[in-house]
Amino acid sequence: MKEIDISQIVPEVKRLCMEINYRASQDLVAKIQECIPREESPLAQEILELLIKNIDLAAQEQLPMCQDTGAVIVFIELGQDVHLIGGDLSEAINEGIRQGYAAGYLRKSIVADPVFKRNNTGDNTPAIIHTEIVPGEKIKITLTAKGAGAENMSELRMLKTAEGIAGVKDFIVDVVRRAGGNPCPPVIIGVGIGGNFEQCALLAKKALLRPLNEKNPDSRLASIEIEILNRINKLGIGPQGLGGRTTALAVHILSRPCHIAALPVAVNLDCHVHRHAAVVIE
Amino acid sequence: MAKEIVLHPPLQIAEIEDLQAGDRVLFSGIIYTARDAAHRRLVGLLEAGEDLPFDIRGQVLYYTGPSPTPPGKVIGSAGPTTSCRMDPFTPILLNAGLKGMIGKGPRSKSVIDSMIKNRAVYFAAIGGAAVVIARSIREVKIIAYPELGPEAIRELKVENFPAIVAIDTNGNDLFKIEPQKYRID
Numbered sequence: 001m002k003e004i005d006i007s008q009i010v011p012e013v014k015r016l017c018m019e020i021n022y023r024a025s026q027d028l029v030a031k032i033q034e035c036i037p038r039e040e041s042p043l044a045q046e047i048l049e050l051l052i053k054n055i056d057l058a059a060q061e062q063l064p065m066c067q068d069t070g071a072v073i074v075f076i077e078l079g080q081d082v083h084l085i086g087g088d089l090s091e092a093i094n095e096g097i098r099q100g101y102a103a104g105y106l107r108k109s110i111v112a113d114p115v116f117k118r119n120n121t122g123d124n125t126p127a128i129i130h131t132e133i134v135p136g137e138k139i140k141i142t143l144t145a146k147g148a149g150a151e152n153m154s155e156l157r158m159l160k161t162a163e164g165i166a167g168v169k170d171f172i173v174d175v176v177r178r179a180g181g182n183p184c185p186p187v188i189i190g191v192g193i194g195g196n197f198e199q200c201a202l203l204a205k206k207a208l209l210r211p212l213n214e215k216n217p218d219s220r221l222a223s224i225e226i227e228i229l230n231r232i233n234k235l236g237i238g239p240q241g242l243g244g245r246t247t248a249l250a251v252h253i254l255s256r257p258c259h260i261a262a263l264p265v266a267v268n269l270d271c272h273v274h275r276h277a278a279v280v281i282e
Numbered sequence: 283m284a285k286e287i288v289l290h291p292p293l294q295i296a297e298i299e300d301l302q303a304g305d306r307v308l309f310s311g312i313i314y315t316a317r318d319a320a321h322r323r324l325v326g327l328l329e330a331g332e333d334l335p336f337d338i339r340g341q342v343l344y345y346t347g348p349s350p351t352p353p354g355k356v357i358g359s360a361g362p363t364t365s366c367r368m369d370p371f372t373p374i375l376l377n378a379g380l381k382g383m384i385g386k387g388p389r390s391k392s393v394i395d396s397m398i399k400n401r402a403v404y405f406a407a408i409g410g411a412a413v414v415i416a417r418s419i420r421e422v423k424i425i426a427y428p429e430l431g432p433e434a435i436r437e438l439k440v441e442n443f444p445a446i447v448a449i450d451t452n453g454n455d456l457f458k459i460e461p462q463k464y465r466i467d
Contacts, residue, residue, distance in 0.1 A: 041464055043446075050411050057413040058359070067349045067359040067412045067432075105358055107349040107432050118319070120431050149364045149386075149409065181457055182364050182387040184409040236465030240409055241387055242446070243460025273410050 002079070002137035004281060006087035009141070012279045013096020016143040017072065018104035020275035021064040024055040027212040028249075028274050035186065035246045044244025048186075051239075051272060066273045069106040070145030072097050072127040073205065079136035093141075094125040109148070130202065142209060142278040150187060150271040153179035156201055159263040168193060168265050169228055175267040176232050176248065181241015184271035186249045188212070189232070192266040195256040204268035207252040209276055216253060225251040239272075249274075288442075292340030293381045293403075301403050301447045303454035309418075309443040313342045313384070315436040317363055320427055321371040328378055335426035335435060339379030344407075345386075347432035348416070357419050357438075361412030362386040365404070369393050376400040384445050388457035398453045405445035406456065418443040 032048055039045045058065040074093050101108060101124040110125065111118040155175045159167050172191055179187075192203025216222035229251045238244025249272070258264065289297065290311040301307070314336060316324065327334055345365055349358030365385030372383065373396035381402050386409035389397075397404065407415060421439035428434050448456045 041460070043460065044464075047408055050408055050414060054411040054414045057417075061413060063352070063355075063413045063416070064349050064359045065412065066410050067347060067361050068363065069349055105350040105352040107347065107358070109347075109432070120433075122431070152364070180388055180461075182366060184364075184386065234466040236461040236463065238461060238464060240406065241457050241461065242406065242448075243456075243462075243464050245464060271410060 001081055001083050002282070003083050003085055004139060005085055006089060006092045008281055009089070009092040009139075010096045010099065012141065012281060013093055013143065014100035014103065016141070016277050016279060017097055017100025017106065017145070020143060020145055020277045021069050021104060021106055022062055023059050024065060024273070025211075025277070029055060031212045031249045032186070032272070035249065039244055039246050041238055041244035043242055044238045044246055047239040047242065048246060064104075064106055066147060066271070067107055068109060068147035068149065069101070069124075070147045070275065071110060072124065073144045073146055074127050074129045075142040075206070075209070076129065076131040077134045077140040078131055079138045080133050081137040082139055090129055093127055093129055097125050097127050098123040138280050138282040140278060140280045142276065144205075144208070144276040147184070147271055147273065150183035150269040153183040154204070154266070154268045156197070156264070156266040158197065159265055161261060161263045163263065165224070168263070169224065169231070171265055172228050172251070172267050173231050173235070175269070176237070177235055179269060180237055183269045184273075185237055185241060186239055186246045186272050188249050188270040188272075188274050189251045190268040190270060191251065191253040192268075193253060193255040193264070194258040195264060196258065196262065197264055199256060200264040200266040201268070203254040203256060204266035207254040208268060208270050208274070210252045212250050218255075221253045221255065225253055291342045291382065293342065294340070295401065298381055298401055298403055299451055301450050303447050303450045303456045303459065305447040307405065307445050307447060309342065309445065310441050311439070313344045313438050313440055313443070314425075315346050315348070315438060316343045317345050317347050317433055318367055319430050319433040320435050321368050321375075323427060325371045325374050328374055334378070336437070338375065340381050342382035342384060343375070343380060344384040344438065348436070349412075349432070351422070357416050357422050359412035360416045360419060362407040362409055365389055372396065376402050388455070389449060394449060394453050394455065397449060398451065401451045403447060403451060404449040406448035407445045415443065
């Protein structure tokens with residue numbers, strides 16, 4: 001049994017909130033740069049170069065890369081041999097966000113209720129927190145800040161089992177086609193296949209966390225990812241929907257067992273800012 | 283690359299008519315920010331027959347909700363938000379004299395029809411280039427709805443604010459024209 005004081009969590013969450021908004025990860029920068037010489041549209045090329053310039057300036061000036069600094073989604077992997085002391089875990093996460101979004105001059109984008117007054121909560125809380133109990137005596141906290149532009153274009157469908165893998169591929173491509181220029185392409189596409197209604201959505205979001213330079217460990221899924229990415233980049237949508245070859249930077253798939261009568265698929269789009277980072281507390 | 287055209291809002295009919303989908307423009311002068319909540323309120327005022335907080339005739343709206351202003355800066359990051367969320371409100375504002383909109387992503391058919399009828403232009407700014415864009419903003423003044431925070435209406439004084447004519451007064455739509463060129467069936 002390991003005791004971890006809740007107070008250790010607040011400053012880490014605060015730091016991650018600022019870091020993911022100010023600095024793009026290296027795998028993302030490399031991926032965008034890789035696409036520039038391959039892009040056939042001069043306007044698209046110019047847009048991709050502008051995105052790199054924006055990433056550099058944001059880091060230099062300590063400003064968020066995008067003004068939509070997102071809703072914070074937190075994945076906690078809590079070691080089962082950890083005993084948390086000194087407070088409430090969810091409250092510590094929210095306090096870290098409160099502090100990070102205030103100190104970092106990040107936009108507060110959460111409304112207290114979705115359909116009545118829609119008043120801004122003023123501190124970007126509450127976060128959406130997913131906690132999983134895992135073996136061990138550490139806590140891993142992964143933070144993502146998801147803008148609404150791409151999240152709004154995400155979709156989930158319960159396919160018929162007869163539609164099979166062909167149906168899954170078509171659905172993913174159709175989601176991106178329907179989204180067009182709205183989700184701020186080039187997008188990263190997280191896909192969850194299997195599980196059930198809510199689990200496939202969660203898988204789709206988790207799939208976004210895989211580094212862009214890492215292959216899917218399941219070779220069957222890895223080859224489907226490449227095939228779907230190629231189809232998507234033939235749609236012509238391009239950066240910002242203004243035409244070109246670079247509509248998506250990557251397709252990431254996670255899959256799980258499911259019911260004999262089910263084939264759930266969720267497609268979670270992420271914009272090119274693609275903010276996420278993790279910390280391990282022990 | 284097409285030549286860059288400098289625009290000083292309020293826009294004049296003649297310069298609006300000259301703009302073609304694909305043209306690069308630079309705004310210098312005053313533009314106004316408005317997004318979801320502000321649109322709802324502006325349209326509410328028009329429907330109640332009341333005055334808007336600013337004279338909208340000939341003006342340009344920029345769909346953005348900037349991040350907070352750090353010390354020593356004029357504004358935080360200020361890139362465009364997704365325009366289609368404004369589509370249900372836009373024809374009413376165009377009927378009231380709005381002449382330009384800056385945002386990201388495509389517009390609905392009813393907005394484009396209203397733009398043709400009212401002779402207005404939609405400009406695309408680059409989503410996610412929020413720090414680069416913020417550099418062209420020189421002064422910021424909240425002129426309405428401060429309680430909406432990032433969604434308040436701000437008067438921005440801009441200099442060489444870059445945008446692309448995405449949909450012109452004749453309904454030519456870059457979001458349709460350009461992807462067609464790069465689509466492989």
